[in-house]
Amino acid sequence: MQDEVVSVKDFCKIYGNVNAVDGISFEVHRGEIFGLLGPNGAGKTTTLESLEGLRQPTSGSLSILGVNPTLQSQKLNNLIGVQLQASGLPGSMTTKEAMEFFCAYHHVAPRPDLLVRLGLGEKLASQYSTLSTGLQRRLSLALAIAHDPPVVLLDEPTAGLDVGSRVELHEVMRELKAKGSTIILATHDMAEAEKMTDRVAILLKGKIVATGSPTQLTATGSGLVKISVSTEASCLLTNTTDFPEVSQKLLKDEYAIYYSRNAGATVPPIFDYLKEHDDRLVDLRVERPSLEDRFLEITQPDHSEGGKS
């Protein structure tokens, strides 16, 4: 797990007078799924494209399995599989042609089994432009992994996918990881990142502002636990009493929502209060902050829930 597969050191990319990526460093290890998170324009795609050899760094160094993406593009091609954000295939190319075409350039036999596995078995003769977004994404993924690359770079792989396709894609990612492939995943989908990645880096304005496992990141936030309570008589909705350790209270859809620094200290007094007011509990939810909450806290500190106390 500790073998370094991808290394990014002090990477900067400047377009004109725009500093798209500003001195970021990270490494990804063998068999790891690493998430690159950030709002639009944070530098995720620039970082990925530089790792793919499509862009030249302004300064700093990048390497994939010891290969410099800019200078050794021929070597790089067989080391990486890439699912680009944009289509990347001619509209008139059929599914079967695409598989034959790309496998031929990677010097491997075509993988019809992969097309069948990803639900494209009946679409072999269909032209790319006639496939649905979900099937186009599946085909892109099939082409990206057909040559069994040790490193897979996925740029918003589940954008525009239905739930079924998303689950299928996650399953494929798990299989790749189990086989020892390293995956770098750029995504806007925090739930996906939390579920799939081992570690993430959050980029903001070209800089890494947080890095670690999703669990570590959520633990290092404000630490506020969300406690949502609904009762029969809704006595909490009109209550003005402050419960211990609560930093903020919100009312939403018959629920009183408390952001607490310590759920253990907050919940018992809420029960006591209900008892005193002869009210009965309908629903109680205690949720630790999600990666999305932490992401919002980092990227939009003024707008994150629980951060307005």
Add this chain to the structure above:
Amino acid sequence: MTAFFHHFMYDFRVGLRDKSLLLLNYLFPLGFYLLMGFLMTGLNPTFAPTMIPAMILVAVMACTMLGLPNPVVESREAGIFRSFRINGVPALSIVTIPVLTSFAHVILVSIIITVTAVPFFNAGIPTNWGWFVMIGLLTIFNFASLGMLIGVVSASARSIVLFSQLIFLPSMILGGLMIPSSMLPPALFRVSLLLPTVHSMNAWTSLAFNMKPVFDPRWSLLILLSSGVIAYVLAIYLFNWDSKNRRRGRNPLLALITWVPYILGAIFLVS
């Protein structure tokens, strides 16, 4: 080599599968050939002897000037070349394969024209088949390289229309296809020497059809070959994988070097 073959076969099939390319590669040149065969042979008796090379030239221009450049720009703009690059498709293949498939399409149309023009329209038959084929191949190479260069340097489909029509339309009028260029007024004749079709027709009619040349056909062969090679080399040199990442220092205006052999011809061949 397998990859190159797959790429070639795919590109060739697209030339038949894509409706607009099918129109430009086959339907338009063959339709135009039939129309000219029925109309021009009756109206202009000097047309029939040079009908075969003239109609082949129309097919060459439709395929290479009107058909070839557009997919290049579309692929670049849609990120297809980026995807190709990541997957190890070399720039040389991207530039060369459409040129080769142009050969395939034009040769098929040329065979149809050559085989049918004599019995249907009493067209002139080549007296030297070796030169006929050689000049045909040289002409296709010249135009296909030029078409690829237009695709490489054009920023959009609108630029392609502009650049392609700058060659296609004058070639149809002044290029010696409908009227022999020797019948043009001197000033227009000098201008016509800037067009590849004039040199193809001059070489074809004199070397393959044993007619009197307008000027020494060896100069035409040299001009066609040199401008074709320049265009092909420049297409590789100026090729961009994507529009957002244009290579520094590689100015698209360099493409104008392709016209140097024609300009020299226009200056010295009539002086």
